[in-house]
Amino acid sequence: xxxxxxxxxxxxxxxxxxxxxxxxxxxxxxxxxxxxxxxxxxxxxxxxxxxxxxxxxxxxxxxxxxxxxxxxxxxxxxxxxxxxxxxxxxxxxxxxxxxxxxxxxxxxxxxxxxxxxxxxxxxxxxxxxxxxxxxxxxxxxxxxxxxxxxxxxxxxxxxxxxxxxxxxxxxxxxxxxxxxxxxxxxxxxxxxxxxxxxxxxxxxxxxxxxxxxxxxxxxxxxxxxxxxxxxxxxxxxxxxxxxxxxxxxxxxxxxxxxxxxxxxxxxxxxxxxxxxxxxxxxxxxxxxxxxxxxxxxxxxxxxxxxxxxxxxxxxxxxxxxxxxxxxxxxxxxxxxxxxxxxxxxxxxxxx
Amino acid sequence: xxxxxxxxxxxxxxxxxxxxxxxxxxxxxxxxxxxxxxxxxxxxxxxxxxxxxxxxxxxxxxxxxxxxxxxxxxxxxxxxxxxxxxxxxxxxxxxxxxxxxxxxxxxxxxxxxxxxxxxxxxxxxxxxxxxxxxxxxxxxxxxxxxxxxxxxxxxxxxxxxxxxxxxxxxxxxxxxxxxxxxxxxxxxxxxxxxxxxxxxxxxxxxxxxxxxxxxxxxxxxxxxxxxxxxxxxxxxxxxxxxxxxxxxxxxxxxxxxxxxxxxxxxxxxxxxxxxxxxxxxxxxxxxxxxxxxxxxxxxxxxxxxxxxxxxxxxxxxxxxxxxxxxxxxxxxxxxxxxxxxxxxxxxxxxx
DNA sequence: ACTCATCTGAGGCACGTCAATCAGATGCAT
DNA sequence: ATGCATCTGATTGACGTGCCTCAGATGAGT
Numbered sequence: 001x002x003x004x005x006x007x008x009x010x011x012x013x014x015x016x017x018x019x020x021x022x023x024x025x026x027x028x029x030x031x032x033x034x035x036x037x038x039x040x041x042x043x044x045x046x047x048x049x050x051x052x053x054x055x056x057x058x059x060x061x062x063x064x065x066x067x068x069x070x071x072x073x074x075x076x077x078x079x080x081x082x083x084x085x086x087x088x089x090x091x092x093x094x095x096x097x098x099x100x101x102x103x104x105x106x107x108x109x110x111x112x113x114x115x116x117x118x119x120x121x122x123x124x125x126x127x128x129x130x131x132x133x134x135x136x137x138x139x140x141x142x143x144x145x146x147x148x149x150x151x152x153x154x155x156x157x158x159x160x161x162x163x164x165x166x167x168x169x170x171x172x173x174x175x176x177x178x179x180x181x182x183x184x185x186x187x188x189x190x191x192x193x194x195x196x197x198x199x200x201x202x203x204x205x206x207x208x209x210x211x212x213x214x215x216x217x218x219x220x221x222x223x224x225x226x227x228x229x230x231x232x233x234x235x236x237x238x239x240x241x242x243x244x245x246x247x248x249x250x251x252x253x254x255x256x257x258x259x260x261x262x263x264x265x266x267x268x269x270x271x272x273x274x275x276x277x278x279x280x281x282x283x284x285x286x287x288x289x290x291x292x293x294x295x296x297x298x299x300x301x302x303x304x305x306x307x308x309x310x311x312x313x314x315x316x317x318x319x320x321x322x323x324x325x326x327x328x329x330x331x332x333x334x335x336x337x338x339x340x341x342x343x344x345x346x347x348x349x350x351x
Numbered sequence: 352x353x354x355x356x357x358x359x360x361x362x363x364x365x366x367x368x369x370x371x372x373x374x375x376x377x378x379x380x381x382x383x384x385x386x387x388x389x390x391x392x393x394x395x396x397x398x399x400x401x402x403x404x405x406x407x408x409x410x411x412x413x414x415x416x417x418x419x420x421x422x423x424x425x426x427x428x429x430x431x432x433x434x435x436x437x438x439x440x441x442x443x444x445x446x447x448x449x450x451x452x453x454x455x456x457x458x459x460x461x462x463x464x465x466x467x468x469x470x471x472x473x474x475x476x477x478x479x480x481x482x483x484x485x486x487x488x489x490x491x492x493x494x495x496x497x498x499x500x501x502x503x504x505x506x507x508x509x510x511x512x513x514x515x516x517x518x519x520x521x522x523x524x525x526x527x528x529x530x531x532x533x534x535x536x537x538x539x540x541x542x543x544x545x546x547x548x549x550x551x552x553x554x555x556x557x558x559x560x561x562x563x564x565x566x567x568x569x570x571x572x573x574x575x576x577x578x579x580x581x582x583x584x585x586x587x588x589x590x591x592x593x594x595x596x597x598x599x600x601x602x603x604x605x606x607x608x609x610x611x612x613x614x615x616x617x618x619x620x621x622x623x624x625x626x627x628x629x630x631x632x633x634x635x636x637x638x639x640x641x642x643x644x645x646x647x648x649x650x651x652x653x654x655x656x657x658x659x660x661x662x663x664x665x666x667x668x669x670x671x672x673x674x675x676x677x678x679x680x681x682x683x684x685x686x687x688x689x690x691x692x693x694x695x696x697x698x699x700x701x702x
Numbered sequence: 703a704c705t706c707a708t709c710t711g712a713g714g715c716a717c718g719t720c721a722a723t724c725a726g727a728t729g730c731a732t
Numbered sequence: 733a734t735g736c737a738t739c740t741g742a743t744t745g746a747c748g749t750g751c752c753t754c755a756g757a758t759g760a761g762t
Binding site: 053058059 | 751752753754
């Protein structure tokens with residue numbers, strides 16, 4: 001005979017289906033003794049609940065909100081697309097995902113967004129934002145309401161989030177550091193480092209990791225003071241140019257944040273492609289092109305598709321009270337060279 | 352109102368549920384006119400079938416066989432564990448996976464294995480084996496029986512397999528080549544290259560890719576004739592030692608196949624860790640340790656967990672006649688350094 | 703007689719299956 | 733040409749899949 005069902009439990013425990021169901025779902029209205037009797041029957045016959053049948057019966061839908069900053073970077077655009085794609089693929093599993101862009105830094109907007117999520121019967125939230133006391137409060141509130149919460153890309157380590165979907169940015173910075181050191185080779189020289197903003201935790205971590213490795217293993221390389229690009233190519237381009245004017249012996253550039261385009265423009269304009277080792281973050285149409293054409297040497301990537309799917313899976317697992325496969329949810333620090341560049345990975349090709 | 356169901360189609364088309372069902376499942380016994388009428392109703396109300404309800408009703412199970420070589424390498428052990436883990440996670444989706452080890456090269460055993468699969472009502476097969484005319488025949492046979500077939504790790508490009516789950520080994524070899532060239536730096540010298548066997552297609556591809564890049568971009572580096580290790584540490588160790596004895600100016604070792612342990616033993620015994628750049632393939636407990644301790648510089652990895660899950664997903668999608676998310680099924684050529692080494696990725700840590 | 707906690711039965715979710723029915727066509731005898 | 737039995741392909745209805753839900757029954761205690 002097949003796998004045991006609720007009927008088998010009912011028969012085995014000498015109660016009705018409805019009672020079994022109440023025990024299974026830990027609802028009230030069942031005597032202690034009965035609960036025990038049912039539970040014993042369950043473990044005796046080795047019952048495992050069929051989640052898809054259960055979801056069918058209760059017409060369950062999982063509603064998740066994904067909160068992203070409204071910064072218009074290519075990476076964010078790619079992430080948004082990846083989320084939509086994941087949502088399309090998972091709609092068969094009764095998942096609905098709504099992406100909302102929020103002006104980060106605008107505390108009021110963020111608060112409103114969270115309040116709206118509370119009142120709109122969502123089952124979970126994935127949020128990408130800097131960690132602030134306010135964020136911690138908001139997360140605590142929705143958690144108290146029973147929602148699942150994951151932090152995406154940027155962790156909220158001191159909050160009650162259930163999970164972090166993203167990479168260890170310190171390790172990413174260290175990885176960039178090692179590659180910079182080894183690609184530059186035995187030459188000594190200076191390294192330009194650019195970030196979005198030193199307000200952002202992940203940028204600070206990357207910079208720290210990068211500096212650590214340079215100090216430990218490549219004493220010939222000196223990282224210059226951080227350039228802050230504020231998500232703006234033109235700012236990055238201008239400041240990078242200044243930096244190159246002011247310093248002799250620059251051998252590499254590490255672009256830890258957005259704005260790689262600004263850097264590649266300056267580098268190409270001055271014909272420095274061959275002389276400088278350039279390392280950036282995140283695969284985008286532009287960074288792929290720069291990799292292919294040999295202007296950029298390495299891209300450190302966090303796979304947007306993987307992040308989107310992982311966030312959705314983790315939220316669902318949390319709602320179901322189920323364990324995830326840890327190794328599947330570990331976002332890898334991908335090292336991408338021209339040689340191992342995956343085709344069309346940042347965006348789906350149409351079939 | 353909610354999503355349209357078969358009832359809505361039936362009402363809209365003015366037929367009964369059973370007729371709708373036969374149209375949906377393309378079974379015979381429905382007049383042309385009626386088929387058209389039903390199909391029009393379907394597209395008019397935008398019906399999408401609920402696969403989980405369908406599978407519940409028909410008590411469907413997906414039975415897949417995974418055929419692996421019985422070579423006792425650490426990578427294969429890890430792959431087997433990854434498959435079991437994936438199977439455990441997917442059993443909720445009604446997937447059953449059976450792993451079978453087969454003495455590759457033993458044509459008779461392989462044929463028997465395939466015959467058994469045909470007679471045992473499997474829905475799909477994932478196979479890891481060298482491409483031979485016999486394999487092509489076997490694949491054609493099971494395909495003719497309606498099974499889904501994917502090639503794993505090693506492609507069967509001239510067969511009728513539905514999909515290949517694995518990496519481009521030429522690109523992997525090129526990736527190893529670039530890293531070798533850049534890590535060695537401006538020094539000139541010789542590179543030792545070890546593989547399992549030049550009979551194996553993937554080994555040949557890796558070697559070719561490696562050589563191409565060296566020739567194109569690092570003319571100072573010369574790859575020595577291939578060492579064939581035949582999946583045996585001791586053979587690898589002995590031949591590597593000989594090779595180091597016979598050649599001056601070796602600056603790096605590329606281990607394209609199994610047997611990395613043989614190489615690291617020789618290197619450590621001679622205290623050459625610092626002097627040589629060592630690049631290997633596949634994360635295993637041993638290669639992780641060598642990476643951590645700095646003996647090995649780079650591991651090119653194909654994620655066993657990803658491969659196992661991808662193969663299972665693709666097989667299921669094939670059975671359901673559904674498209675997969677292409678980017679999710681693209682196995683990446685992972686570059687792993689000590690710095691971006693994922694924790695416990697080769698095997699699940701217990702929670 | 704009337705609570706109240708506990709428990710049951712029947713029906714529903716979206717779909718599949720199979721025996722049973724129906725309509726139309728065919729063949730045959732008149 | 734008409735009536736009638738027969739056959740066949742098209743269609744239906746009812747029930748099954750594992751689980752959930754809610755109105756209502758049961759029974760112990762007041």
